[in-house]
Amino acid sequence: MYLKKHKCIFLNDNLDEREMRLVMAHELGHAIMHPKENCYFIRNKTLLLNSKIEIEANKFAMELLISDEFLEENKCYTINQISRMTGYHENLIRLRFE
Ligand SMILES: [Zn+2]
Secondary structure (H helix, E strand, O other), rough: EEEEOOEEEOOOOOOOOOHHHHHHHHHHHHHHOOOOOOOOOOOOHHHOOOHHHHHHHHHHHHHHHHOHHHHOOOOOOOOHHHHHHHHHHHHHHHHHHO
């Protein structure tokens, strides 16, 4: 949320650590690229959205969370296998390669 000239990110503390890192990275992407938008991350929905800003935030999150070094070390694995290794949805992993 953009509140009184401050960018605020609220995280649900019921999320597990992996989900929290994903939501934080995604919302950081919005804070940097779409600072005046109020965006809500909705589990099982946000990852499937095709809007331009959600795709940009998901790409940002994957760039932040999955390093070039990790991909280089695991280049023999498929997107499906990398998805299972990292715990991130295949659609997100696919964005990392675009
Ligand atoms: Zn979003």
